[in-house]
Amino acid sequence: MLLANHPLLGKTIPGDTASRLSIRAAEDTARFSLRIDPAAVQAAGAAFGAPLPTRIGGLVEAGGRTALQLGPDEWVLLAPVGESDGIADAFAALQEPHSLVDVGHREVGILVEGEAAALALRSAIAFDVEAMAVGTGCRTIFDKAQIVLIREDKNRFRIEVWRSFADHVWGLLQAVSREIALGI
Incomplete structure (x- = not known):
């Protein structure tokens, strides 16, 4: 839990209004x-x-x-x-x-929301994220980092990632959100 040392504390990737993509640190849990x-x-x-x-x-x-x-x-x-x-x-x-x-000290959460959420996740996850049913979850790999991915709603996902990999996952999400905003 160590909220004071949360590597993503206060960070948000707002996305853009066209894709309606928002990426932010989840509240500590x-x-x-x-x-x-x-x-x-x-x-x-x-x-x-x-x-x-x-x-x-x-x-x-x-x-x-x-x-x-x-x-x-x-x-x-x-x-x-x-x-x-x-x-x-x-x-x-x-x-x-x-x-x-x-494992509260070990992990942090990232929320990926909006119509382009599945597209953003698909950039670094090797399975069909769109086929994942709402109300399910799995352990998987995001680029080279192990995560737990939860599909909370049609356009809302939660990533649970080890604190030591959080900046890596965040950086990839930030890059892909820029590509989505540019229509790449």
């Missing part, structure tokens, strides 16, 4: 990596305070909390920063074997 047996998903959801999805790529948002299933026994959990300790305490009391790692 509590972030956890959860590994647990899928048979215990209901208990984990109770500890998290929101249901967990039960299919890979599935996304559930409830009560300001977001859960994304990345693998058969792996989830990314996002919540308001102030709820981090409560979530950790709830999982500490969970009577199921699991691994909950606070």
Whole structure:
């Protein structure tokens, strides 16, 4: 969480009115990596305070909390920063074997919004971003940086990227936004 050291603090790429592309740093959030047996998903959801999805790529948002299933026994959990300790305490009391790692210090979020959002992402992601369903997410590569990509809405994506790669991803998004604005 280390908001004071956020590499993208205060940065925005406004895009232009023709493409209606906006790229900005996402508000800081509590972030956890959860590994647990899928048979215990209901208990984990109770500890998290929101249901967990039960299919890979599935996304559930409830009560300001977001859960994304990345693998058969792996989830990314996002919540308001102030709820981090409560979530950790709830999982500490969970009577199921699991691994909950606070990765809030490691990652930052970037929001890519507008009609040209998928086009901007397509510039550095090797799969068909347009085919990604709303309300899903995946781990993928943006240029050479590993990211988690979440499609929140038709024209709104969230990138979760390691803090050390944030400037690299940001710079590529900035370059592609200029190309989109110029119609290149």
